[in-house]
Amino acid sequence: MAHSADHTHHIVHEDGHHDLEELRKFGFWLFLITDCILFSVLFATFAVLKNSTAGGPGPKDIIEMPGVIAETFILLTSSFTSGLAVLAMNNGSRKGLIGWLAVTILLGACFIGLEASEFLKLVSEGHTIRTSAFLSGFFTLVGTHGLHVSVGFFWILALILQLSRHGITPVTVRKVQITSLYWHFLDAVWIFVFSIVYLMGVI
Amino acid sequence: MGMHGGHGHGAEEGRHGSLKEYATGFALSIVLTIIPLLAVLNRWMTGMGALLVILVAAVLQFAVQLLFFMHLREEKGPRYNLMALILGIVVVVTVIAGSIWIMANNKMY
Numbered sequence: 001m002a003h004s005a006d007h008t009h010h011i012v013h014e015d016g017h018h019d020l021e022e023l024r025k026f027g028f029w030l031f032l033i034t035d036c037i038l039f040s041v042l043f044a045t046f047a048v049l050k051n052s053t054a055g056g057p058g059p060k061d062i063i064e065m066p067g068v069i070a071e072t073f074i075l076l077t078s079s080f081t082s083g084l085a086v087l088a089m090n091n092g093s094r095k096g097l098i099g100w101l102a103v104t105i106l107l108g109a110c111f112i113g114l115e116a117s118e119f120l121k122l123v124s125e126g127h128t129i130r131t132s133a134f135l136s137g138f139f140t141l142v143g144t145h146g147l148h149v150s151v152g153f154f155w156i157l158a159l160i161l162q163l164s165r166h167g168i169t170p171v172t173v174r175k176v177q178i179t180s181l182y183w184h185f186l187d188a189v190w191i192f193v194f195s196i197v198y199l200m201g202v203i
Numbered sequence: 204m205g206m207h208g209g210h211g212h213g214a215e216e217g218r219h220g221s222l223k224e225y226a227t228g229f230a231l232s233i234v235l236t237i238i239p240l241l242a243v244l245n246r247w248m249t250g251m252g253a254l255l256v257i258l259v260a261a262v263l264q265f266a267v268q269l270l271f272f273m274h275l276r277e278e279k280g281p282r283y284n285l286m287a288l289i290l291g292i293v294v295v296v297t298v299i300a301g302s303i304w305i306m307a308n309n310k311m312y
Contacts, residue, residue, distance in 0.1 A: 026284065030287055033287050033288060033290070036291045036292075036294075037291060040294065040295035040299055041298060043299055044298050044299045044303065045302075047302065048302055048303060065244065069240065072236060073233075073236070076232050076236065077229075079229075079232075079268070080225060080226075080228075080229040080272075083220060083225040083272055086220065087222055184272040184273050185273075187268060188264075188265050188268040192261055194261075195260070195261040196257075199257045200254060202244075203243055203249065203250075203253045203254070
């Protein structure tokens, strides 16, 4: 009897906690939707100002596809590895979870490094955010995405530290699921940056 | 063991995806990246044709991310995630298409 009562209490507690974590996940989903709207404004600005080069370089003059292609496949792979991290977590493997999260942010760091070197090269050639409306739109859109990836890097790094201290708990499970959603979202936004800014830029 | 079981339960409730699902999504994403890339770099198409290939591949890949990686299909009960997403897409399309449309017809600009 005592065991049964204890068991019931356990389930109720788990469910209450579970609902709260689900609600927090939904709250994060709503944030992602509003972030979509933020990016839509930057995309609209870029699309409208694309041809306003003010005598400066146009998309074809500044885009170097090899680096961009590398960035695209790196971010795509990191989206996959963040999924593998969730799978490892579902299997109860803390080591696998931390390992895949580490791979994910290392790939993220490579992505940021490539993007930073692209930006630095443009600036060193005198093509800055002030050069033209096109470049303002370009740096703002691509830079905002890069900033998101940078935030994700430090966020997941902090999560790895938490996981190594507290292990897989209902709270860290939710955090892993949320950061994984965030990372997939960043890859989804990058698909459109890659397509609209870079691929359409070199047509 | 008891603690471990508790964790297993928690993880199972939120359990999403399988290796097969993630691998399929990853493979589809690679294919959908390579197709527009080759189409543009090898100049298989130009102008509207190329634009269309790029946009269709991007939208399909967005769907792959949502379905295979973000598990949109596995939502139970009222599909608030899906409804919020649809609202978001409506706003996004309105903002982007509206901006382009208005500025394309703006003689002052």
